[in-house]
Amino acid sequence: MNKPLSEADVRKYNLRIWKIVIGGIALFAIFISMMGFGLFGSLPSFRDIEHPKSNQASEIMADDGRTLGTYFVQNxxxxxxxxxxxxxxxxxxxxxxxxxxxxxxxxxxxxxxxxxxxxxxxxxxxxxxxxxxxxxxxxxxxxxxxxxxxxxxxxxxxxxxxxxxxxxxxxxxxxxxxxxxxxxxxxxxxxxxxxxxxxxxxxxxxxxxxxxxxxxxxxxxxxxxxxxxxxxxxxxxxxxxxxxxxxxxxxxxxxxxxxxxxxxxxxxxxVNDGIAPYFRSVLKNDIKTIFEEQGILKPDGTPYDLDRDGLKVYTTLNYEMQEYAEEAQKEYMRILQAQFIKSWKGRNPFKDKALQIEQGVKRSDRYKSLKLEGKTDEEIKTNFNTPTDLTIFTWKGNVDTTMKPIDSVRYYKMLLRNAMMTMDPTNGYVKAWVGGINYEHFKYDQVKMGTRQVGSTAKPFTYAVAVENGFSPCLTVPNVPVTIEGYGDPYTPKSSGVPLAGSITLQKALAYSQNYVTAYLMKQVGPVAVANLATKMGIADVPAYPSICLGSFDASVYNMVGAYGAFANKGIYTKPIYLLKIEDKNGVVLFSQKPIPKPIMSEEVAYVMTRMLKGVVTNGTGSRLNYKYHINAPIGGKTGTTQNNSDGWFMAVTPQLVTGIWTGCEDRAFHFLSTNQGEGANTALPIFAGFIKRVYANPKLKISHADFEAPKSGVSIVFDCNQYQKLEEGPTELDEKLGF
The missing domain is CATH 1.10.3810.10 (Biosynthetic peptidoglycan transglycosylase-like)
Incomplete structure (x- = not known):
């Protein structure tokens, strides 16, 4: 039988236990202190605690503060x-x-x-x-x-x-x-x-x-x-x-x-979530360029990472207008695509197009990937002719199918593309940007990065120079072929259809996009003046050749909208602007910019041009905006159709919005067979109609039906053709008696 513990033994054991407990607590405290000093691996510094690292998405903000989308590694x-x-x-x-x-x-x-x-x-x-x-x-x-x-x-x-x-x-x-x-x-x-x-x-x-x-x-x-x-x-x-x-x-x-x-x-x-994916892609590249060119770095001297550093990017895009633009495109392009395929029924669209198909193969991601794998040309050819599982884009949604990759190249060659941009001409703020039909499948932006032949949308530049030189919209000109000499080979443009008979006014000639009268004006004012004006309006690389009067040069939707903005903004050109400000995650402004307006023509000339452009819509090639889509508002416009109907354009101007729309295939060799279907009035104008209807129906946007304001100082150029005719005929006997 164990002897009971004495009081001294109890005290001894208690003391021993307390020593163990206190010693353990002390050792634990020392251990924690050592850990705090980083002896068991690094710990975040006070600075790290104040500024914790995390992969934070950068946000792209619309003009009302809503998020258009994000750039991220972690969303x-x-x-x-x-x-x-x-x-x-x-x-x-x-x-x-x-x-x-x-x-x-x-x-x-x-x-x-x-x-x-x-x-x-x-x-x-x-x-x-x-x-x-x-x-x-x-x-x-x-x-x-x-x-x-x-x-x-x-x-x-x-x-x-x-x-x-x-x-x-x-x-x-x-x-x-x-x-x-x-x-x-x-x-x-x-x-x-x-x-x-x-x-x-x-x-x-x-x-x-x-x-x-x-x-x-x-x-x-x-x-x-x-x-x-x-x-x-x-x-x-x-x-x-x-x-x-x-x-x-x-x-x-x-x-x-x-x-x-x-x-x-x-x-x-x-990363494609949200609206305006093409815009966000262009914007991202722009921001990288700005940071590099201006040497904008983080406080620690390292470059900013848009995917990780939680920047706030403030843009001019309007959330509703962007949605309306995307909806209008989707709504009409599926209809137009069906028209396009039907127009080729019974014909072979790929006849004599071997070169274009070969180029399409070499541009494809599949070809580039196979090349990186070291495949020979023969192996690549076999791969493209072997049926495989593919996901292709259609206007009814993505379709999983089995087909030869070479057939998918042909399929996409026959797929119509489209781009659209809308801008506020008073300050150059871009309000909507649709760079293509589907960013998931087609990454190339057609608003700013791509250029196409502009066709008849270039005619107002020649008319503007003529008006500036004293030509009235009411001047009557014989609508007959004109030859322009002195600039290389003689240039005699053809009519893009049956020309209007007899002599017609400049107003009517622009409304019905008559080539002969436009060539007549080019002969009077010369290509140098027209090329200079186009350059001032933000369109680069316009050669001083007579053919530019009919739009033989290439330009982007972005630059064409900027140019037409000068007509709507009383002769003041403002380069389209879409990036306003960039802030870091703490609200520090890293970059900001404001529009730079430049007067390039008189307010009087700009006002007369808006009236002439309105004539295109009220009684000309853009009239279906009224009679078919029932949009009765003071809208000016100009349709454009290039050779072989490869490109269809529509430019629209109102006092508050300027819009440019282009439609065509990826390759110019693929196009509508008839001008009736391939003209800008059929391929581009209806998308504007769908867009502007939605805009006018939303009172929050405050886009009014108000007309263009006449210059307060008056207009010396006669645009009232009844008045012009009286002036041409001279004073009547009654006028003389009355002292007029």
Missing amino acids: RSNVTYKEISPNVINGLIATEDTRFKDHSGIDFQRTFTIIGYNLIGKKQGGSTITQQLALNLFSEEGRQRNFFKRVMQKFKEWVVAVKLERNYTKEEIITMYLNTVDFGNQAYGIKSAARVYFNTTPDKLTVPQAATLVGMQKGITMYSPTRNPERSKQRRNTVMAMMVKSDFLSQQQFDEEKETPLNLHFNAAT
């Missing part, structure tokens, strides 16, 4: 505490860290409880929200799987969590957490998650929506609402039940909400 955009619904905050605290507002980064009470649960086999997570934030921000390797490494990582989290608590408020910490957490499906942060899963913003998340997103943090894949909807719903209800337990939600509301479906509005996040 992450930050929001402030006030921009997050209380439902999210409450759900997160109730589920992840009920004592969040009371602890200082480490909840020891909860930690020891969790240890107890784990010892009896009930696996529980013990990290506070602050510790989870520490892991998200500073542990690049993620959560360690090795037990001993994970223990060391856990202690580091404690140190970082305490630092975070000392440097940030509770609101800032929970906001940082929600901005950095991964929600799956390329949705990083609550803002991205709200849009990807529910097509909403964080401030509008309902209780069930918030609970769904919070619930995912227990396991992104296991509780994914897209992959495991039933499990996600159960987890959502668990989160709501915990909100009831924490008094964030009433029992009645829980009972009402727990049976509701998930009601996802899922849109997977890709």
